[in-house]
Amino acid sequence: MTPRDIYRLARNEVSMRRRALLSTLGVTVLAGCTANDSVGNTGDRTASSTDSLEPATAPATATPDATDVGVSPAEAAGPPWDDDVKRVVSWADVTESTPIALRPPTQQASLPGATFEFTLANDTDVRFETNFYGWSVWKQVDEAWFHVAPTAWPVPLMTLESGESHTWTVTVDNSELHRDIMWVEGTEDLSLAGLGGGTYAFTIDGWFASQDYDQSLGFASQFVLDGDPVELVPTNEVTGTTREGDTVVVETSHGAGDDSRRAAFVVERLGDESVESQESDVRRLITEQALRDRELRNTLPFFEEGVETVRLEEQNSSWPIFGLDEPRVIEYEGVQYRLSAEELSASAAQTDQ
Template sequence: MNRRTVLASVSSVLFAGCLTESSPGGSGTDEPDTSTPGMTKTTPGTTTTGSPDLQIPDENHCPPFGDDEKQVICYEYADSETNLLMTPSKEQAELPDDTVSFTLSNETGATFTTNYYHWMVWKLVDNEWFYIAPQVIPEPAMMLESSGSHTWSLTIDNTNLGSSIEGAQGTEDISLAGLGGGTYAFGISGWFQGQSYDESVGVATRFELVGNSLSLTPTDDLEEVNRDGDEKHVRVGQTDTTYLATRVENPDEEPMRKIPEQVIRITPIRNLLASFEDGVSRVRLDGRNTYLGETPQYIEYEGVAYRIETAGN
């Protein structure tokens, strides 16, 4: 089984567009041990090769996935009888702490190749889907035989948001912090036996989180050093890198819009933006080195454009 790990760098989440475009799974084709509890339930049956006759909804109520996904199967709350379906255990979960399960069922008559680590969560804001998690994805290919199913149990836990948000990962039990109230989607993509990954199918369902909106606050260990006019200087822990965030009226390039659920996952950016206040137009953060891609970069957060860079750029 291919155990290569794709390090989806934080810059790809923070500075890329609203949707990821990475293909699911790796090049390995070994089938997982289906006797492992909770992994993959299979029932003996006839498995065909080639593309099955999928029942595609007329309207897609979930993200369009990426360029590789040629078809997307998603009803608003999985109220359908399609032969490849993602079903939530409930349509609503309660913040700050609740659990909802999602079951992928394959009744197509063909083996579905996917990667149970590469589940995806998005949030819908102003009719636009924003990719939230995961950020680090192991890359084995896994097989879901016809008449089989796989279930993920997603726990949303906002009880301790003062620390840095850890990356969520898993094939069964997933814990995801830093989500506010609103409409979300949970999905995965894959392809059928006899096809290739560039003929992928996306499968997803929507769910609601009921509760307060997410407020962007700094981590508990952030300290203010000083304020000099319109510049604020902060630091966190042992430091080896200085980051700068500057409000800009006319950015040199079109900024990427980001929502709190995305920003809170990138600790330096979280601490920079959460440190702005009235009269501050620039924040300097001394912290640990975190790769943010090529800088400077421009983002839009809550209607304000910012230039993010490391000192010296």
């Protein structure tokens, strides 16, 4: 389950309750989200005995129809969208008269340090419902878009009233790429590491108060980073490597928790076994994504000439081990690799030490 799948599940639950909570109580609904696949719960409000049974007459409103703003996702510039997003306002479609949009539509700055501001301004007459934590950064490579950040986020229901705006400030800082890149979450000031030169998109979505989440409106702003590509380098946790034939073993100083056991994260290069991406669940990765996965960072860089397998052996407290319940295949820089994990026996662990 991807982070966006988690968000959709939580947002669906929030949407079913949002009218009772927001329209009658005027409070924000919160739903929890973790790096795994857990989703929090929200509360319900039941009608009191004094609630009128007479049908209410909805006040006249200038609620914009989703079809009046933006274009269909298939026509929009930028990354792909979930099925619940029915219209998109991308940078190519923003004009001075666009009633709700991310501005500025396009920006450009240079590495190694760069700062961008993205402002969602609601100039309609209707409240817009969204999640300011639910932003995404994507990179375009060879006409395809790759989700870079964040890896997980909270899912509260937030609002942008008519006439209001919200600004995210994104700072790119590649000064400490030798460290493990921590996940980033926030609603205003965001610091991202591990972005190389290229074309990116900043996105957010939501829906008008009178509509449901499955009639969402997406927004995309383009930003360009001028500079060199980032390099996939190991973290500073690596303490040593050994090579035997076509296999490299990597060891790290990764700390041991109370429930940890010594385990191996195994990466095998696929040759004649390579599979067609269209016919299987092969995930194609770019460097900006691989940098955010410490196991891949500490294995893929060691595939020098003649190496077919790299084993990362260290203490691990995850369940399943390294988060892998079964082998999977990735593709990086045109080469496919099979990922698997195994728990090392006590005797093997003592031998390794």
